[in-house]
Amino acid sequence: GDSVTQMEGPVTLSEEAFLTINCTYTATGYPSLFWYVQYPGEGLQLLLKATKADDKGSNKGFEATYRKETTSFHLEKGSVQVSDSAVYFCALSDQNGQNFVFGPGTRLSVLP
Amino acid sequence: NAGVTQTPKFQVLKTGQSMTLQCAQDMNHEYMSWYRQDPGMGLRLIHYSVGAGITDQGEVPNGYNVSRSTTEDFPLRLLSAAPSQTSVYFCASKGQVHSNQPQHFGDGTRLSIL
Numbered sequence: 001g002d003s004v005t006q007m008e009g010p011v012t013l014s015e016e017a018f019l020t021i022n023c024t025y026t027a028t029g030y031p032s033l034f035w036y037v038q039y040p041g042e043g044l045q046l047l048l049k050a051t052k053a054d055d056k057g058s059n060k061g062f063e064a065t066y067r068k069e070t071t072s073f074h075l076e077k078g079s080v081q082v083s084d085s086a087v088y089f090c091a092l093s094d095q096n097g098q099n100f101v102f103g104p105g106t107r108l109s110v111l112p
Numbered sequence: 113n114a115g116v117t118q119t120p121k122f123q124v125l126k127t128g129q130s131m132t133l134q135c136a137q138d139m140n141h142e143y144m145s146w147y148r149q150d151p152g153m154g155l156r157l158i159h160y161s162v163g164a165g166i167t168d169q170g171e172v173p174n175g176y177n178v179s180r181s182t183t184e185d186f187p188l189r190l191l192s193a194a195p196s197q198t199s200v201y202f203c204a205s206k207g208q209v210h211s212n213q214p215q216h217f218g219d220g221t222r223l224s225i226l
Contacts, residue, residue, distance in 0.1 A: 032212035043116075043202055043217035044155075051212045089154065097210045098162070100145070104154040 002027040006090050006103035013080055013110050021075040021106050023064075023090035031092040033057075033066055033073040038087045038105070047075075047088070080110045114138050118203050118218035125193045125225050133188040133221050135203030143206045144186040145170070145215065146178065148199040155202065161186055162209045193225045 007022040025031065032051045036044040048057030050066035050073065057064050062077045073090060090103040119134045137144065145160040157170030161180040175197060177189040186205075190197060200222050204215040 034214055036217075043219045044204075045217070046214045049212075049214055093212060093214075097208070097212060098143075098160075100157070100215060102147075102155040104152060 002031070002092060002094055002099060002101045004090050004092055004101050004103035006088075006106050008106070010107040010109060013108070015082055015110055015112050016079045017110075019075070019077040019080045019084075019108070021088055021090075021108070023073045023075065023103060025071050025073065025090075025092050025101075027071075027092055027094060027101075029095040030068075031094050032097075033064070034091045034093070035062070035064055035073070035075050036089040036091060036102075038089065040086075044089060080108075082110045082112050084108060085110045116203055116205055116216050116218035118201075118221050120221060121219065122222045123224070125190075125223065127193060127195060127225060129193050130189070130191050131193065133190075133201055133203075133223070135186045135188065135218060136184050137186075137203075137205045137216070138184065139205065139207065139216070140183060141205035141207050141216075142183070143209045143215075144180065145204050146176070146186070146188045147202045147204065148172065148197075149202060149220075150199050158188065158201075195225045197223065198225045199223060 003026045034049045035047040037047045048059040050057040053068035055066045087105045146158040147155040159178040161167045203218045206213045206215045
């Protein structure tokens with residue numbers, strides 16, 4: 001079945017450091033890919049998405065590129081802030097749109 | 113536009129009690145789903161619905177029932193609560209079933225079973 005693998009956390013960075021959170025997936029056909037962010041005590045919020053190969057999703061300084069050849073969707077940000085401290089989930093939706101699969105989440109802590 | 117609303121936000125139950133977690137969306141979305149979130153396990157799908165009157169099981173359906181009598185509401189029922197059901201529960205929805213739209217999430221219900 002479909003699956004999503006994320007790098008294990010927690011990840012601790014200093015403010016203004018570069019962030020990469022790795023995400024790889026296994027799916028048949030052409031899934032859509034998402035990054036969600038969860039702040040403490042809240043639900044998941046969509047951060048960015050990409051729906052076909054080579055698409056780049058971006059939002060709030062975060063970027064991720066849909067790489068079909070490596071089945072990856074790594075999240076990057078050039079300069080993190082304390083306010084980016086949260087849990088980040090990589091997810092896919094199968095090409096039928098009915099099956100959503102989430103990775104286990106990566107906790108990010110940014111220190112001032 | 114409230115989006116996805118879950119009630120209650122917190123609940124403590126005793127083993128064997130029953131309760132219903134409420135979920136409502138005001139976006140006229142076809143697809144609705146329930147997940148549970150446990151430490152280190154991400155989100156696991158409990159049940160989902162592709163429209164009023166239609167529900168189906170997800171990855172971890174045992175111990176939970178759902179119904180979808182209207183487009184807006186998708187309650188999750190625990191018939192006889194067990195400590196293993198202590199978790200954070202999220203309801204989510206998206207507009208069209210067969211689309212690449214993202215899901216919209218509620219703020220969650222934190223449930224403890226003693």
